[in-house]
Structures are given as structure tokens and as C-alpha cells.
Amino acid sequence: MSSSFHVLLYYKYVPIPEPESFAAEHLEFCRELGLKGRVLIAGEGINGTLAGPVEATDRYRKWAAEHPLFADMDFKIDEEEWVPFKRLSVRPRKEIVTLGAGDDFDLEKETGEYLSPEEWKRTIEEEDVVLFDVRNDYESAVGRFKNAITPQIETFRELPEALKDYEHLKDKKVLMYCTGGIRCEKASALFRREGFKEVYQLEGGIVTYGKTLGPEHWEGECFVFDERMTVPVGGEEAPPPIAVCAHTGKEGAELINCLDDDCHRLFLVNKEALAENPDREYCPGCLSKKAPAVQT
Numbered sequence: 180m181s182s183s184f185h186v187l188l189y190y191k192y193v194p195i196p197e198p199e200s201f202a203a204e205h206l207e208f209c210r211e212l213g214l215k216g217r218v219l220i221a222g223e224g225i226n227g228t229l230a231g232p233v234e235a236t237d238r239y240r241k242w243a244a245e246h247p248l249f250a251d252m253d254f255k256i257d258e259e260e261w262v263p264f265k266r267l268s269v270r271p272r273k274e275i276v277t278l279g280a281g282d283d284f285d286l287e288k289e290t291g292e293y294l295s296p297e298e299w300k301r302t303i304e305e306e307d308v309v310l311f312d313v314r315n316d317y318e319s320a321v322g323r324f325k326n327a328i329t330p331q332i333e334t335f336r337e338l339p340e341a342l343k344d345y346e347h348l349k350d351k352k353v354l355m356y357c358t359g360g361i362r363c364e365k366a367s368a369l370f371r372r373e374g375f376k377e378v379y380q381l382e383g384g385i386v387t388y389g390k391t392l393g394p395e396h397w398e399g400e401c402f403v404f405d406e407r408m409t410v411p412v413g414g415e416e417a418p419p420p421i422a423v424c425a426h427t428g429k430e431g432a433e434l435i436n437c438l439d440d441d442c443h444r445l446f447l448v449n450k451e452a453l454a455e456n457p458d459r460e461y462c463p464g465c466l467s468k469k470a471p472a473v474q475t
């Protein structure tokens with residue numbers, strides 16, 4: 180089977196001088212290559228997911244390999260038969276990942292220790308550890324490492340506050356993970372600053388783990404920030420979906436955005452449950468607020 184498109188996922192924390200003008204030039208470059216997707220550029224580095232015909236993504240990777248700042252940047256590559264983005268956006272930002280508290284980390288010194296996929300697997304099999312999912316609630320709801328702690332946060336900015344519920348774990352060996360590794364670089368620094376003693380992060384995230392070792396210790400799928408919404412973990416042996424409807428608990432649920440204009444959060448709903456009651460297009464929180472108004 181030949182696929183004609185690649186989806187790239189990549190990041191690198193590296194000082195980028197004049198991120199605004201860099202972003203403007205980079206937008207032009209990506210446009211010329213015919214790529215679609217989203218790239219964030221900040222003084223602290225680059226974070227992107229881009230897709231296009233294989234020749235175009237190859238040319239992009241060649242550009243990176245020859246660039247003094249990005250030569251060793253790691254690309255996660257998915258083969259697809261379509262391009263799961265409608266548009267191209269390349270933007271300058273204050274940070275490539277915003278944690279809200281303490282984005283002034285000196286990551287070289289403060290980030291947690293890395294575990295390769297093999298080390299990760301061995302450690303969770305042989306040692307008494309806590310697995311910690313630093314992603315958002317709608318991401319862990321569709322798939323996660325078995326027995327992982329999954330904080331109920333809607334954005335990464337909520338993690339510092341949510342961490343207060345986990346102070347009892349400060350003396351445990353904490354193994355954290357995210358999609359591709361970028362969030363863990365800051366989250367692990369935060370954990371350490373907050374007094375967690377042994378903090379490790381999965382190098383290359385879930386994506387690299389699945390490609391390297393398959394789905395062992397994983398359940399469900401992996402959420403991605405593009406039109407695919409989820410991707411299987413571990414190729415041919417990928418485990419089945421685990422998502423359940425937030426309203427009914429039924430299996431076979433899909434992520435949708437809450438209909439409420441002030442909410443729009445992603446949550447899981449079963450299509451039949453939605454057909455039975457169209458109000459289920461509101462998330463449980465918004466639906467419960469909505470109910471009294473309907474009766475009057």
C-alpha cells in the first residue's frame with residue numbers, strides 16, 4: 180500500500196532570534212511547498228504539525244536538516260491518504276507551549292529525565308511508579324497508558340492548579356507522558372519545582388512509543404490536533420477504541436464540540452444517544468445548566 184501524504188509532528192526548544200520575522204519568512208516557505216497545518220514560533224523554539232505530498236514534506240525536512248538551529252530536530256511521520264488540515268498557519272507566539280505558571284523555565288537544567296520507549300516499558304514493568312498523563316481530559320478520554328492518572332483539565336494552563344490534588348505523590352517515581360513530548364518538557368520542570376523528587380518523561384511521547392514498541396501497556400487511541408482527531412497506536416496491532424459517551428456511558432463515542440457558544444469544549448458523545456436527544460450536543464455541564472430554562 181502506498182500513501183502519498185505525510186503528516187509531520189515536531190518541535191524543538193532552541194532560542195530563535197527575531198521570531199516575528201522568522202515566522203513571516205517561514206510562512207512563505209511553507210506556502211511555496213504547498214504544505215498545510217500549524218506552526219508556532221517563539222523566542223523559545225518551534226512547534227509544528229504540517230502535512231502535504233511526500234515530496235513537499237521531504238523538502239521541509241531537508242530544510243530543517245540543513246538549518247543550524249534545527250539540524251537535529253526529531254520528526255514523527257505518519258503516512259496518510261489525505262491531508263488532515265484545511266489551512267496553513269505559521270504564527271509568532273510568546274511561547275510554543277503555555278503552561279501559565281513559570282514559563283520562565285531553564286529547560287536544559289530543570290526538565291525531567293528522559294526515558295526512551297524501551298526504558299519506559301521496562302520501568303513500568305519492573306518498578307513501583309506513577310504514570311501521569313499531562314494532556315487534556317478529552318485526550319486521555321480516548322486513550323491512555325493503562326492505570327495512568329488523567330487530570331481533568333481542559334487546557335495545559337490548568338495543569339499547575341490541578342497539580343495541587345497530587346501532592347501526595349511527591350515522593351513517588353513519576354513517569355509523565357504527552358503526545359509528542361513537547362508538553363512534558365515544561366510539565367516535568369513544573370513538577371520538579373513543586374517538589375516532586377523523581378520526575379521522568381517519555382522521550383518522543385506516545386507517538387514515538389507506539390511506532391517503536393507497538394501498543395503494549397496502552398489502551399484506546401491517540402488524540403491528535405488535526406482533522407483525524409484520533410490515530411491508532413501501534414499500527415496493525417492497535418487496540419480498539421475505549422471512548423464512552425459522556426452522557427450515557429455507552430461505548431462507540433466520538434468527540435464533538437459542545438454547542439454552547441461560551442463553552443465549545445470537546446467531549447465524547449455516542450451518535451445514537453445524540454439522535455435520541457439532540458440536546459446531548461451540549462456537554463453534560465452545559466446541559467445541566469440548560470435544563471431549568473427549557474422547562475419554563
Ligand SMILES: [Zn+2]
Nearest residue numbers: 437442462465
Ligand atoms: Zn459545554
